[in-house]
Amino acid sequence: MKIGYPCINLSLECRSSHTFRLKNYSKEKLKKTVKSNLKCLLETLKYNINHKILFFRITSDLVPFASHQIMDFNWKKHFSKEFSEIGNFIKKKNIRITMHPGQYTVLNSNNEGVYKRSLEELIYHIDVLDLMKLDKSCKVQLHVGGVYGEKENSLNRFIERYHSLSNNIKERLVIENDDKSYNLKDCLQIYRETQIPIIFDVYHHMCNNSGESIEEAFQLISHTWEKEDGIPIIHYSSEHPHKGKPSHSEHIDLKDFAEFIQKTNIFDYDLMLEIKDKEQSALRVIKILENDPRLYAMI
DNA sequence: TCACGTCAAGCAGAT
DNA sequence: ATCTGCTTGACGTGA
Numbered sequence: 291m292k293i294g295y296p297c298i299n300l301s302l303e304c305r306s307s308h309t310f311r312l313k314n315y316s317k318e319k320l321k322k323t324v325k326s327n328l329k330c331l332l333e334t335l336k337y338n339i340n341h342k343i344l345f346f347r348i349t350s351d352l353v354p355f356a357s358h359q360i361m362d363f364n365w366k367k368h369f370s371k372e373f374s375e376i377g378n379f380i381k382k383k384n385i386r387i388t389m390h391p392g393q394y395t396v397l398n399s400n401n402e403g404v405y406k407r408s409l410e411e412l413i414y415h416i417d418v419l420d421l422m423k424l425d426k427s428c429k430v431q432l433h434v435g436g437v438y439g440e441k442e443n444s445l446n447r448f449i450e451r452y453h454s455l456s457n458n459i460k461e462r463l464v465i466e467n468d469d470k471s472y473n474l475k476d477c478l479q480i481y482r483e484t485q486i487p488i489i490f491d492v493y494h495h496m497c498n499n500s501g502e503s504i505e506e507a508f509q510l511i512s513h514t515w516e517k518e519d520g521i522p523i524i525h526y527s528s529e530h531p532h533k534g535k536p537s538h539s540e541h542i543d544l545k546d547f548a549e550f551i552q553k554t555n556i557f558d559y560d561l562m563l564e565i566k567d568k569e570q571s572a573l574r575v576i577k578i579l580e581n582d583p584r585l586y587a588m589i
Numbered sequence: 590t591c592a593c594g595t596c597a598a599g600c601a602g603a604t
Numbered sequence: 605a606t607c608t609g610c611t612t613g614a615c616g617t618g619a
Contacts, residue, residue, distance in 0.1 A: 296611060311615060312597060347611085358597065393610050394598035404599070411598085433610095436600055469610090470601060564611070 291579070292386055292560040294345025295572045299337055304330035307351035315355060317363045324365060327352050328372045335379060342580075343572050345386045345560050352418060357410035366421060377422025386520065386560055387428040389415045398435035398448035405451070416459050427520025429464045431489050434472035434480065445476060449483045461518075464489050466525065469497035474507055478514075487514045491525035492550065493564070504550070508557045522557070526550065527564040542571035544578065551579075 297307060306327045310319055331348065338346055353365055366373075380387060395408045415430045434448050455463070466489040467474045474495060477488045488511045495507060502510065508522075515522045528543040542565050565571040 298611095298613095305614090307613085309596095309614070311595090314615085350611090351614095355597075360597090390611070392598075393600075396599060399599075401599090407598070438600090566612075 291558065292345035293343060293572050293576050293579075294347065294386070294388075294560065294562045295343070295568045296347040296390070296562065296564060297349040298568055299334045300568050300570070302330070302334060302337060304333055306331040306334060307349040309351050309354040312355065312358070312360065315360050320354065320361075320363055320365065321368070324353050324369060325372075328369060328376065332376050332379065335376070335383075335385060338385070338569075339383050341569070341573055342576055343569065344384060345388075345562060347388045347390055347562065348418065350389065350392055350415065353414070356414040356417075357407065366417060370421065373418070373421035374423070377424060380422060380424060387419065387422075387424055388523065388562070389418065389430045391415050391430065391432060395432060396435040397432060397451050398444055400436070400438050400444070400447070412455075412459060412463070416462055419462060420458065425520075426461045426518050428462065429487070429489075429519070429523065430459075430462045431464050431466050431523075433468045434465055434476065437471045441471075441476075445472070445480065449480055452480075452484045452486060460486075464519075464523070466491050467494050467498070469494040471498075473498040473500060474502055474510065475500040478510060481514050485514075485516075487511075487516070487519050487522070489523045489525060493525070493527040493529065504553050508554055508559075512557060512559075520560070522559040523562060524554075524559045525562045525564055540566045542567075542574060544574065547575065548578075 298305060308323050308327055310323060331352065335346065338344070355361055356365065391411050395411045396404055397408050397412065399405045399408060412430065419428050419430065434445065437444050452460070452463070464487045465477050465480060467477050474488070474490065480486060481488055490507055490511045492504065495504070512522050526547070528541070528546060542563065563571045563575065
């Protein structure tokens, strides 16, 4: 099991997600920003290795406006050496990487323009992983998308759009159950038509499910990951849907986490911790898992 | 130096 | 109709 966190390391000074306003766009500004983002990304990955964190989500802001029509710079060519260097480090250290396009990327949109821009954004994310020559266990994850008052049609539109994607995208794309629209059952319906692997988000499942227990859910999604996809990816965060606003919590609740681990320890999976304190929760979890599994009961 | 309005982009659900 | 959350901030103008 690899433990990971998303995008930003709060212990480091640097950020790999620096961006700028669209109206300030220039090739020079882009070059400078991407150079600094890539430098910080490598620094972050080195921090992770020094702290035994082997799973990481790379920020979508790595190359600002990469899929925007304003982009007039061949960043892939210009930074190929840097991407290759980072990719070599990732492979050498056996790190697993994911990326997660933002909420504006809606593959099943009923608006042609939104669909087209989403496709461009998806291609950008795939390009980053391809430039680093990472294997197919490194994934780009999406939610299924909008419902538009007609769920079955919208779900089928996702399936159609998926089938029309090129192979290099299909090999990396995975879907995740969300907290409002498309739950585990819906994702499994899509899987049956597409064989797309499913990332299971434990917290989203608590918000939106069809009665499956965590154990049943793990069983169901485990089969959606083929050998070349790597072991299943699970997302975990600490807050319960009922108390207060449903949002990701500040720190990890170790008692809750221990229960979760006990329930799921017969499965092999990599775990992305979506907690606000980022790497701090990952460090705690790694320490606990390393020291003594019997500690679970004592937390 | 700091507060705060704004930033490329979509959708759903609450107010 | 407008605001908020999403993954949960950063930019940059104006005081």
